[in-house]
Amino acid sequence: MIIVARTLALAATLALATACATSNRSGDSTLYQGLGERSGIAKIVEDLLYRIVEDDRIAPQFKGIDVVQFHTNLTDQICEISGGPCTYTGRAMTEVHEGMNVTETQFNALAEQLILAMEENQVSTSAQNRLLGRLVELHPDITHR
Ligand code: HEM
Incomplete structure:
Protein backbone atom coordinates (compact mmCIF):
# COMPACT_ATOMS: atom_id res chain seq x y z
CA MET A 1 0.00 0.00 0.00
CA ILE A 2 2.80 2.38 0.92
CA ILE A 3 4.55 1.54 -2.33
CA VAL A 4 1.38 2.29 -4.34
CA ALA A 5 0.93 5.62 -2.55
CA ARG A 6 4.58 6.52 -3.18
CA THR A 7 4.30 5.54 -6.84
CA LEU A 8 1.20 7.70 -7.22
CA ALA A 9 2.92 10.63 -5.52
CA LEU A 10 5.91 10.24 -7.84
CA ALA A 11 3.65 10.03 -10.89
CA ALA A 12 1.83 13.20 -9.77
CA THR A 13 5.14 15.01 -9.25
CA LEU A 14 6.39 13.97 -12.67
CA ALA A 15 3.12 15.01 -14.31
CA LEU A 16 3.35 18.42 -12.65
CA ALA A 17 7.00 18.83 -13.63
CA THR A 18 6.19 17.92 -17.22
CA ALA A 19 3.27 20.34 -17.29
CA CYS A 20 5.51 23.15 -15.98
CA ALA A 21 8.25 22.33 -18.46
CA THR A 22 5.72 22.33 -21.28
CA SER A 23 4.18 25.63 -20.30
CA ASN A 24 7.61 27.28 -19.96
CA ARG A 25 8.99 25.95 -23.20
CA SER A 26 6.22 26.00 -25.73
CA GLY A 27 3.46 27.89 -23.94
CA ASP A 28 4.16 31.40 -25.13
CA SER A 29 6.26 32.01 -28.21
CA THR A 30 5.02 35.56 -28.91
CA LEU A 31 8.33 37.09 -27.80
CA TYR A 32 10.25 34.65 -30.01
CA GLN A 33 8.00 35.66 -32.94
CA GLY A 34 8.45 39.32 -32.08
CA LEU A 35 12.22 38.96 -32.36
CA GLY A 36 11.88 37.43 -35.85
CA GLU A 37 12.43 33.79 -34.81
CA ARG A 38 15.92 32.28 -34.86
CA SER A 39 17.02 34.01 -38.08
CA GLY A 40 15.89 37.39 -36.74
CA ILE A 41 17.71 36.78 -33.45
CA ALA A 42 20.87 35.70 -35.32
CA LYS A 43 20.80 38.99 -37.25
CA ILE A 44 20.30 41.02 -34.05
CA VAL A 45 23.24 39.23 -32.40
CA GLU A 46 25.42 39.84 -35.48
CA ASP A 47 24.61 43.56 -35.34
CA LEU A 48 25.24 43.51 -31.58
CA GLY A 64 40.35 37.50 -28.91
CA ILE A 65 37.09 35.65 -28.29
CA ASP A 66 35.79 32.94 -30.61
CA VAL A 67 33.29 35.11 -32.49
CA VAL A 68 31.48 32.23 -34.22
CA GLN A 69 30.99 30.38 -30.93
CA PHE A 70 29.81 33.55 -29.17
CA HIS A 71 27.37 34.29 -31.99
CA THR A 72 25.91 30.76 -32.01
CA ASN A 73 25.63 30.52 -28.25
CA LEU A 74 24.13 33.95 -27.62
CA THR A 75 21.65 33.38 -30.46
CA ASP A 76 20.59 30.03 -28.98
CA GLN A 77 20.35 31.52 -25.50
CA ILE A 78 18.10 34.39 -26.62
CA CYS A 79 16.07 31.98 -28.77
CA GLU A 80 15.50 29.69 -25.79
CA ILE A 81 14.66 32.36 -23.21
CA SER A 82 12.27 34.06 -25.62
CA GLY A 83 10.26 30.85 -25.87
CA GLY A 84 11.73 29.52 -29.12
CA PRO A 85 12.56 25.91 -30.02
CA CYS A 86 16.29 26.15 -29.25
CA THR A 87 18.51 24.68 -26.57
CA TYR A 88 21.40 26.73 -25.22
CA THR A 89 24.45 24.47 -25.10
CA GLY A 90 27.07 27.03 -24.05
CA ARG A 91 28.64 27.33 -20.63
CA ALA A 92 26.84 28.54 -17.50
CA MET A 93 26.75 32.34 -17.18
CA THR A 94 28.70 32.28 -13.91
CA GLU A 95 31.44 30.16 -15.50
CA VAL A 96 31.70 32.24 -18.71
CA ASN A 108 24.23 48.45 -19.04
CA ALA A 109 26.45 49.28 -22.03
CA LEU A 110 25.83 45.84 -23.51
CA ALA A 111 22.10 46.15 -22.84
CA GLU A 112 22.13 49.57 -24.54
CA GLN A 113 23.85 48.15 -27.63
CA VAL A 136 18.05 41.10 -16.30
CA GLU A 137 17.41 37.84 -14.43
CA LEU A 138 20.92 36.77 -15.52
CA HIS A 139 22.49 39.95 -14.11
CA PRO A 140 23.66 38.40 -10.79
CA ASP A 141 25.41 35.58 -12.67
CA ILE A 142 27.24 37.95 -15.02
CA THR A 143 28.41 41.00 -13.02
CA HIS A 144 31.17 41.20 -10.38
CA ARG A 145 32.45 37.67 -11.05
C1 HEM B 1 22.74 40.58 -20.86
C2 HEM B 1 24.01 40.41 -20.63
C3 HEM B 1 24.84 39.26 -21.14
C4 HEM B 1 24.48 38.02 -21.63
C5 HEM B 1 23.07 37.47 -21.82
C6 HEM B 1 25.70 37.32 -21.97
C7 HEM B 1 25.74 36.06 -22.52
C8 HEM B 1 26.88 35.44 -22.98
C9 HEM B 1 26.91 34.19 -23.70
C10 HEM B 1 25.70 33.33 -24.05
C11 HEM B 1 28.20 33.92 -23.99
C12 HEM B 1 28.74 32.68 -24.77
C13 HEM B 1 29.03 31.56 -23.79
C14 HEM B 1 29.76 30.40 -24.40
O1 HEM B 1 30.28 30.49 -25.52
O2 HEM B 1 29.83 29.31 -23.74
C15 HEM B 1 28.99 35.00 -23.47
C16 HEM B 1 30.35 35.10 -23.58
C17 HEM B 1 31.08 36.21 -23.21
N1 HEM B 1 30.62 37.31 -22.53
FE1 HEM B 1 28.72 37.65 -21.97
N2 HEM B 1 26.77 38.12 -21.66
C18 HEM B 1 26.29 39.31 -21.16
C19 HEM B 1 27.01 40.39 -20.74
C20 HEM B 1 28.37 40.51 -20.88
C21 HEM B 1 29.14 41.70 -20.56
C22 HEM B 1 28.53 43.00 -20.02
C23 HEM B 1 30.43 41.41 -20.84
C24 HEM B 1 31.69 42.28 -20.70
C25 HEM B 1 31.69 43.56 -20.84
C26 HEM B 1 30.50 40.05 -21.35
C27 HEM B 1 31.63 39.41 -21.78
C28 HEM B 1 31.67 38.19 -22.40
C29 HEM B 1 32.86 37.62 -23.02
C30 HEM B 1 34.25 38.28 -23.10
C31 HEM B 1 32.49 36.36 -23.53
C32 HEM B 1 33.38 35.37 -24.27
C33 HEM B 1 34.00 34.42 -23.28
C34 HEM B 1 34.80 33.31 -23.91
O3 HEM B 1 34.49 32.88 -25.04
O4 HEM B 1 35.75 32.85 -23.26
N3 HEM B 1 29.23 39.54 -21.35
N4 HEM B 1 28.16 35.92 -22.85
Missing part, protein backbone atom coordinates in the same frame (compact mmCIF):
# COMPACT_ATOMS: atom_id res chain seq x y z
CA LEU A 49 28.72 42.07 -32.20
CA TYR A 50 29.61 44.95 -34.56
CA ARG A 51 28.36 47.39 -31.95
CA ILE A 52 30.37 45.74 -29.14
CA VAL A 53 33.58 46.11 -31.15
CA GLU A 54 32.88 49.86 -31.55
CA ASP A 55 32.06 50.44 -27.87
CA ASP A 56 35.16 51.32 -25.84
CA ARG A 57 33.37 50.53 -22.56
CA ILE A 58 33.16 46.82 -23.41
CA ALA A 59 35.25 46.09 -26.51
CA PRO A 60 38.48 45.32 -24.56
CA GLN A 61 36.76 42.45 -22.70
CA PHE A 62 35.82 40.77 -25.97
CA LYS A 63 39.31 40.88 -27.53
CA HIS A 97 31.98 35.57 -16.93
CA GLU A 98 34.20 34.32 -14.09
CA GLY A 99 37.23 36.55 -13.55
CA MET A 100 35.98 39.26 -15.95
CA ASN A 101 34.75 41.54 -13.19
CA VAL A 102 31.96 42.87 -15.41
CA THR A 103 30.78 46.19 -13.93
CA GLU A 104 27.24 47.61 -13.81
CA THR A 105 28.29 50.19 -16.41
CA GLN A 106 29.49 47.43 -18.73
CA PHE A 107 26.33 45.38 -18.23
CA LEU A 114 21.36 45.28 -27.69
CA ILE A 115 18.47 47.78 -27.64
CA LEU A 116 20.03 49.68 -30.56
CA ALA A 117 20.56 46.41 -32.47
CA MET A 118 16.90 45.52 -31.89
CA GLU A 119 15.83 49.01 -33.03
CA GLU A 120 17.88 48.52 -36.17
CA ASN A 121 15.95 45.31 -36.81
CA GLN A 122 12.49 46.85 -36.26
CA VAL A 123 11.74 44.93 -33.05
CA SER A 124 8.77 46.52 -31.25
CA THR A 125 9.42 48.37 -27.99
CA SER A 126 7.24 45.90 -26.11
CA ALA A 127 9.24 42.90 -27.40
CA GLN A 128 12.49 44.75 -26.57
CA ASN A 129 11.33 45.30 -23.00
CA ARG A 130 10.17 41.73 -22.57
CA LEU A 131 13.56 40.38 -23.68
CA LEU A 132 15.44 42.84 -21.46
CA GLY A 133 13.28 41.73 -18.52
CA ARG A 134 14.35 38.14 -19.04
CA LEU A 135 18.03 39.04 -19.51
Whole structure:
Protein backbone atom coordinates (compact mmCIF):
# COMPACT_ATOMS: atom_id res chain seq x y z
CA MET A 1 0.00 0.00 0.00
CA ILE A 2 2.80 2.38 0.92
CA ILE A 3 4.55 1.54 -2.33
CA VAL A 4 1.38 2.29 -4.34
CA ALA A 5 0.93 5.62 -2.55
CA ARG A 6 4.58 6.52 -3.18
CA THR A 7 4.30 5.54 -6.84
CA LEU A 8 1.20 7.70 -7.22
CA ALA A 9 2.92 10.63 -5.52
CA LEU A 10 5.91 10.24 -7.84
CA ALA A 11 3.65 10.03 -10.89
CA ALA A 12 1.83 13.20 -9.77
CA THR A 13 5.14 15.01 -9.25
CA LEU A 14 6.39 13.97 -12.67
CA ALA A 15 3.12 15.01 -14.31
CA LEU A 16 3.35 18.42 -12.65
CA ALA A 17 7.00 18.83 -13.63
CA THR A 18 6.19 17.92 -17.22
CA ALA A 19 3.27 20.34 -17.29
CA CYS A 20 5.51 23.15 -15.98
CA ALA A 21 8.25 22.33 -18.46
CA THR A 22 5.72 22.33 -21.28
CA SER A 23 4.18 25.63 -20.30
CA ASN A 24 7.61 27.28 -19.96
CA ARG A 25 8.99 25.95 -23.20
CA SER A 26 6.22 26.00 -25.73
CA GLY A 27 3.46 27.89 -23.94
CA ASP A 28 4.16 31.40 -25.13
CA SER A 29 6.26 32.01 -28.21
CA THR A 30 5.02 35.56 -28.91
CA LEU A 31 8.33 37.09 -27.80
CA TYR A 32 10.25 34.65 -30.01
CA GLN A 33 8.00 35.66 -32.94
CA GLY A 34 8.45 39.32 -32.08
CA LEU A 35 12.22 38.96 -32.36
CA GLY A 36 11.88 37.43 -35.85
CA GLU A 37 12.43 33.79 -34.81
CA ARG A 38 15.92 32.28 -34.86
CA SER A 39 17.02 34.01 -38.08
CA GLY A 40 15.89 37.39 -36.74
CA ILE A 41 17.71 36.78 -33.45
CA ALA A 42 20.87 35.70 -35.32
CA LYS A 43 20.80 38.99 -37.25
CA ILE A 44 20.30 41.02 -34.05
CA VAL A 45 23.24 39.23 -32.40
CA GLU A 46 25.42 39.84 -35.48
CA ASP A 47 24.61 43.56 -35.34
CA LEU A 48 25.24 43.51 -31.58
CA LEU A 49 28.72 42.07 -32.20
CA TYR A 50 29.61 44.95 -34.56
CA ARG A 51 28.36 47.39 -31.95
CA ILE A 52 30.37 45.74 -29.14
CA VAL A 53 33.58 46.11 -31.15
CA GLU A 54 32.88 49.86 -31.55
CA ASP A 55 32.06 50.44 -27.87
CA ASP A 56 35.16 51.32 -25.84
CA ARG A 57 33.37 50.53 -22.56
CA ILE A 58 33.16 46.82 -23.41
CA ALA A 59 35.25 46.09 -26.51
CA PRO A 60 38.48 45.32 -24.56
CA GLN A 61 36.76 42.45 -22.70
CA PHE A 62 35.82 40.77 -25.97
CA LYS A 63 39.31 40.88 -27.53
CA GLY A 64 40.35 37.50 -28.91
CA ILE A 65 37.09 35.65 -28.29
CA ASP A 66 35.79 32.94 -30.61
CA VAL A 67 33.29 35.11 -32.49
CA VAL A 68 31.48 32.23 -34.22
CA GLN A 69 30.99 30.38 -30.93
CA PHE A 70 29.81 33.55 -29.17
CA HIS A 71 27.37 34.29 -31.99
CA THR A 72 25.91 30.76 -32.01
CA ASN A 73 25.63 30.52 -28.25
CA LEU A 74 24.13 33.95 -27.62
CA THR A 75 21.65 33.38 -30.46
CA ASP A 76 20.59 30.03 -28.98
CA GLN A 77 20.35 31.52 -25.50
CA ILE A 78 18.10 34.39 -26.62
CA CYS A 79 16.07 31.98 -28.77
CA GLU A 80 15.50 29.69 -25.79
CA ILE A 81 14.66 32.36 -23.21
CA SER A 82 12.27 34.06 -25.62
CA GLY A 83 10.26 30.85 -25.87
CA GLY A 84 11.73 29.52 -29.12
CA PRO A 85 12.56 25.91 -30.02
CA CYS A 86 16.29 26.15 -29.25
CA THR A 87 18.51 24.68 -26.57
CA TYR A 88 21.40 26.73 -25.22
CA THR A 89 24.45 24.47 -25.10
CA GLY A 90 27.07 27.03 -24.05
CA ARG A 91 28.64 27.33 -20.63
CA ALA A 92 26.84 28.54 -17.50
CA MET A 93 26.75 32.34 -17.18
CA THR A 94 28.70 32.28 -13.91
CA GLU A 95 31.44 30.16 -15.50
CA VAL A 96 31.70 32.24 -18.71
CA HIS A 97 31.98 35.57 -16.93
CA GLU A 98 34.20 34.32 -14.09
CA GLY A 99 37.23 36.55 -13.55
CA MET A 100 35.98 39.26 -15.95
CA ASN A 101 34.75 41.54 -13.19
CA VAL A 102 31.96 42.87 -15.41
CA THR A 103 30.78 46.19 -13.93
CA GLU A 104 27.24 47.61 -13.81
CA THR A 105 28.29 50.19 -16.41
CA GLN A 106 29.49 47.43 -18.73
CA PHE A 107 26.33 45.38 -18.23
CA ASN A 108 24.23 48.45 -19.04
CA ALA A 109 26.45 49.28 -22.03
CA LEU A 110 25.83 45.84 -23.51
CA ALA A 111 22.10 46.15 -22.84
CA GLU A 112 22.13 49.57 -24.54
CA GLN A 113 23.85 48.15 -27.63
CA LEU A 114 21.36 45.28 -27.69
CA ILE A 115 18.47 47.78 -27.64
CA LEU A 116 20.03 49.68 -30.56
CA ALA A 117 20.56 46.41 -32.47
CA MET A 118 16.90 45.52 -31.89
CA GLU A 119 15.83 49.01 -33.03
CA GLU A 120 17.88 48.52 -36.17
CA ASN A 121 15.95 45.31 -36.81
CA GLN A 122 12.49 46.85 -36.26
CA VAL A 123 11.74 44.93 -33.05
CA SER A 124 8.77 46.52 -31.25
CA THR A 125 9.42 48.37 -27.99
CA SER A 126 7.24 45.90 -26.11
CA ALA A 127 9.24 42.90 -27.40
CA GLN A 128 12.49 44.75 -26.57
CA ASN A 129 11.33 45.30 -23.00
CA ARG A 130 10.17 41.73 -22.57
CA LEU A 131 13.56 40.38 -23.68
CA LEU A 132 15.44 42.84 -21.46
CA GLY A 133 13.28 41.73 -18.52
CA ARG A 134 14.35 38.14 -19.04
CA LEU A 135 18.03 39.04 -19.51
CA VAL A 136 18.05 41.10 -16.30
CA GLU A 137 17.41 37.84 -14.43
CA LEU A 138 20.92 36.77 -15.52
CA HIS A 139 22.49 39.95 -14.11
CA PRO A 140 23.66 38.40 -10.79
CA ASP A 141 25.41 35.58 -12.67
CA ILE A 142 27.24 37.95 -15.02
CA THR A 143 28.41 41.00 -13.02
CA HIS A 144 31.17 41.20 -10.38
CA ARG A 145 32.45 37.67 -11.05
C1 HEM B 1 22.74 40.58 -20.86
C2 HEM B 1 24.01 40.41 -20.63
C3 HEM B 1 24.84 39.26 -21.14
C4 HEM B 1 24.48 38.02 -21.63
C5 HEM B 1 23.07 37.47 -21.82
C6 HEM B 1 25.70 37.32 -21.97
C7 HEM B 1 25.74 36.06 -22.52
C8 HEM B 1 26.88 35.44 -22.98
C9 HEM B 1 26.91 34.19 -23.70
C10 HEM B 1 25.70 33.33 -24.05
C11 HEM B 1 28.20 33.92 -23.99
C12 HEM B 1 28.74 32.68 -24.77
C13 HEM B 1 29.03 31.56 -23.79
C14 HEM B 1 29.76 30.40 -24.40
O1 HEM B 1 30.28 30.49 -25.52
O2 HEM B 1 29.83 29.31 -23.74
C15 HEM B 1 28.99 35.00 -23.47
C16 HEM B 1 30.35 35.10 -23.58
C17 HEM B 1 31.08 36.21 -23.21
N1 HEM B 1 30.62 37.31 -22.53
FE1 HEM B 1 28.72 37.65 -21.97
N2 HEM B 1 26.77 38.12 -21.66
C18 HEM B 1 26.29 39.31 -21.16
C19 HEM B 1 27.01 40.39 -20.74
C20 HEM B 1 28.37 40.51 -20.88
C21 HEM B 1 29.14 41.70 -20.56
C22 HEM B 1 28.53 43.00 -20.02
C23 HEM B 1 30.43 41.41 -20.84
C24 HEM B 1 31.69 42.28 -20.70
C25 HEM B 1 31.69 43.56 -20.84
C26 HEM B 1 30.50 40.05 -21.35
C27 HEM B 1 31.63 39.41 -21.78
C28 HEM B 1 31.67 38.19 -22.40
C29 HEM B 1 32.86 37.62 -23.02
C30 HEM B 1 34.25 38.28 -23.10
C31 HEM B 1 32.49 36.36 -23.53
C32 HEM B 1 33.38 35.37 -24.27
C33 HEM B 1 34.00 34.42 -23.28
C34 HEM B 1 34.80 33.31 -23.91
O3 HEM B 1 34.49 32.88 -25.04
O4 HEM B 1 35.75 32.85 -23.26
N3 HEM B 1 29.23 39.54 -21.35
N4 HEM B 1 28.16 35.92 -22.85
